[in-house]
Amino acid sequence: MRILSGVQSSGRLHIGNYYGALRQFVQLQDEGEGYYFIANLHALTTVRDPKAALALAREAAMAYLSLGLDPKKAVLFRQSDVREVLELYWILGTVTPHAHLERAHSYKDKVAKGISPDFGLFAYPVLMAADILLYSADFVPVGKDQVQHIEFARDWAVKFNTQYVPGYDPADPEGKERGHAPGILKLPAARIQEATQTVPGVDGQKMSKSYGNTIELFGDEKEIKKRIMSIKTDSTPVDAPKPTVDSPLYDLLKLMLPESEFAEVDATWKAGGKGYGDYKKKLLEAYHTTFGPARQRYAELAADPGEVERILQDGASRARAEATRLMDQVRKAVGIP
Numbered sequence: 001m002r003i004l005s006g007v008q009s010s011g012r013l014h015i016g017n018y019y020g021a022l023r024q025f026v027q028l029q030d031e032g033e034g035y036y037f038i039a040n041l042h043a044l045t046t047v048r049d050p051k052a053a054l055a056l057a058r059e060a061a062m063a064y065l066s067l068g069l070d071p072k073k074a075v076l077f078r079q080s081d082v083r084e085v086l087e088l089y090w091i092l093g094t095v096t097p098h099a100h101l102e103r104a105h106s107y108k109d110k111v112a113k114g115i116s117p118d119f120g121l122f123a124y125p126v127l128m129a130a131d132i133l134l135y136s137a138d139f140v141p142v143g144k145d146q147v148q149h150i151e152f153a154r155d156w157a158v159k160f161n162t163q164y165v166p167g168y169d170p171a172d173p174e175g176k177e178r179g180h181a182p183g184i185l186k187l188p189a190a191r192i193q194e195a196t197q198t199v200p201g202v203d204g205q206k207m208s209k210s211y212g213n214t215i216e217l218f219g220d221e222k223e224i225k226k227r228i229m230s231i232k233t234d235s236t237p238v239d240a241p242k243p244t245v246d247s248p249l250y251d252l253l254k255l256m257l258p259e260s261e262f263a264e265v266d267a268t269w270k271a272g273g274k275g276y277g278d279y280k281k282k283l284l285e286a287y288h289t290t291f292g293p294a295r296q297r298y299a300e301l302a303a304d305p306g307e308v309e310r311i312l313q314d315g316a317s318r319a320r321a322e323a324t325r326l327m328d329q330v331r332k333a334v335g336i337p
């Protein structure tokens with residue numbers, strides 16, 4: 001079973017990215033053959049500074065590695081290192097209905113957030129489908145916001161196969177019955193982790209780099225402290241029981257504390273007697289307990305950029321071997337020498 005996923009290197013990673021995405025990716029490396037990549041071509045839709053684009057892609061790779069991704073088990077690579085993805089992107093685009101892209105939620109959401117409505121942003125799902133289909137992925141772990149993109153990838157794979165593979169039957173995509181041919185492009189499935197909830201930011205909205213409300217994974221220690229101390233709370237007096245709804249502090253404690261420790265916090269929270277400041281200190285401790293070891297590894301990798309690059313090059317050559325195999329079939333099917 002091949003598991004593939006990517007993260008866009010469009011900003012510093014935060015704990016929402018960890019609990020919503022990276023944690024699952026890392027856990028899944030033991031369940032199948034993992035392909036994990038840094039979507040630095042997608043990131044160009046928002047990152048227009050070349051120095052930042054390079055640095056953010058490297059930082060995303062360091063984040064994966066320090067959070068436990070093992071490059072001996074999984075293939076870790078940079079999207080742009082396998083140029084075949086751009087060729088498949090174009091070919092897929094020739095069978096992609098414009099109407100599908102017009103109803104893409106992510107495009108509308110991003111434009112609403114003020115991202116420039118350029119062609120690249122509009123075509124984003126086509127490149128994402130190419131990412132997935134190029135490596136014949138079986139499962140794609142993603143957040144809920146990405147599920148529509150995986151459905152598109154399936155639809156377009158079926159369209160491609162129907163158009164170009166003689167004997168392909170969409171009702172039998174693997175060609176198991178006599179007289180049916182298997183598709184060239186394998187149909188992927190989304191895999192959403194049920195426990196994944198939306199991580200709130202310090203202001204109570206969804207944590208997102210575009211809202212400036214994040215707690216970073218590898219940010220400066222003082223800044224992390226400042227952010228945690230600034231978590232929005234209400235004016236409930238120290239002695240009174242604290243509300244558990246609409247409280248990002250409560251939600252973050254629940255997310256980050258081990259179950260037994262959270263049970264204690266939960267009891268005093270509901271009984272009253274402790275102030276929000278104490279709970280913020282508790283959260284800061286939990287942050288350092290949870291991410292301290294990864295932060296340490298991150299610092300070591302940052303001091304050894306050659307090692308990170310070696311890992312990425314090795315991943316790229318393993319990924320390219322797969323990509324080359326698939327593209328030989330795709331070119332032949334469409335009539336490109």
Ligand code: ADP
Pocket residue numbers: 007008010016017018019020021142143144145146197198199200201206207208209210
């Ligand atoms: P951002 O909103 O900061 O721009 P991205 O859209 O780049 O983050 O998200 C990258 C991945 O992290 C996605 O799979 C997304 O589902 C997940 N993610 C981002 N923010 C959160 C959050 N607040 N809670 C849960 N998952 C999140």
Ligand code: TRP
Pocket residue numbers: 004005006007008039042127128131132140141142146
């Ligand atoms: N669009 C994804 C996100 O914003 C990142 C991504 C790009 C991706 N290509 C992918 C995820 C392929 C899974 C598979 O999170």
